[in-house]
Amino acid sequence: MTTTTSSLDRRYDLDWIRVGAFFLLILYHVGMFYVPWDWHVKTPHPVEAIGPLMQLTNPWRLTLLFLVSGAATRFMADKVTVGKLTGARIARLLPPLIFAMFVIVPPQSYYEIIEAAAASPTAGIVVDPYGAFWMKYATASGNWCDADGCLITPTWNHMWFVAYLLVYSLILALMLAFFPKLGAKLQGGLERALKGPGLLLWPIAFLALTRMFLMPRFEITHALTDDWYNHAVSLPAFLLGFGLAKSERLRERLIGMRWTALVLAVVCWAGWATYAWIYRAEDANPPLALRLFMRCVYSVDQWCAIAAILGFGARHLNRDAPVLRYLTLAVFPFYIVHQTLIVVLAHHLAKLGLPQGLEAAILIVATFAGCFATYEVVRRIPVVCWLFGLKSQPRAEASRPPVLA
16 A cells, blocks of 8 residues: 655655665666776776766766755754754764774775785785784774775775765754754745756756866865865755755646756766767866866756656655655665675676676675665664664564565
8 A cells, every 4th residue: 555645744755766866876886896997896807888877877876865865854853953853863873884984894995905916916915814904904004005095994985975974964953053944944045046947057057166166176085074076066965955855846846847857867968978988098188178068068967867856756756655664764774785795796706707797687686685684684683773773673573574565
């Protein structure tokens, strides 16, 4: 049985979008093993042809996740005090972040070191047994260096998103302490600004300006303290989600603009993917005017893809279902473990010499199976579930098989 909602007390469409975006992120990270771009572990046989497919989600996937996270925070903030909101976000995000940095993430660095040592035998990289490696990892004493630099540990790798989300939540809580009606004020301002063509034009203009003027100066590092271009995009996306979460007007405008946004997103993806393909060589040097123009194209793709997803989601996905309730809880543990599963599985699968299509299929299925298995185990263990961002449940309820239909 499914239910629909006409009010905006709950946005099931945003729940579906959040789940879908995280699942796409898992597929994207599987792709990172095969595409010729730098990553923790790499296939011995890179596949250049999947580059354009990777570019299909590259411009917008994380911006969308920050926007949806901001929307979810709005629903929580309207129900509790600032103090309770702050405590809830810290309790939900900080323990998994610390736990992941010292338990979940280290295998990613370990296999990265193994592959770096195999690729550069003369670099003198020492591969210790895992226990000795972990001690060096945790104490930042590994000195794992090659021609490309040194591996910094402990690290958060893919958990940078959680670290940023925690910081943004604390910034928002501070803003709410001074401006208790911030959500309503943001909503009203967005409804006035984002109407007609402005629904697409103003966000595109903002993204284009940040990409033209900040990105060349501040490379994306995921290191928090020096990641200014990333912050300039991600924090406003988080606040945008906070402001639009309960707006019926913006929801209807996004529904009305969804086809226009989709067409623009597809056209600009094709243009951006073609540009990235033509100038994919490391020493490529496109003309400055072309670079500036393509940064604008990238920005159109970035926002129009998000607007199209929000519009189609609001039109077709605003309904509850048992599978949604299951996946909404499961998606955070999925995110925590997925990249480590991919790194470990991919490294060992590559040694079997399987046909690459079969290898990729096994990697995808095994990663999702590992994510589901992890969630089913950790949700049943009171302390462990807290380390994966889950609330403790009564033993009888936690042990109950999932209901998906």
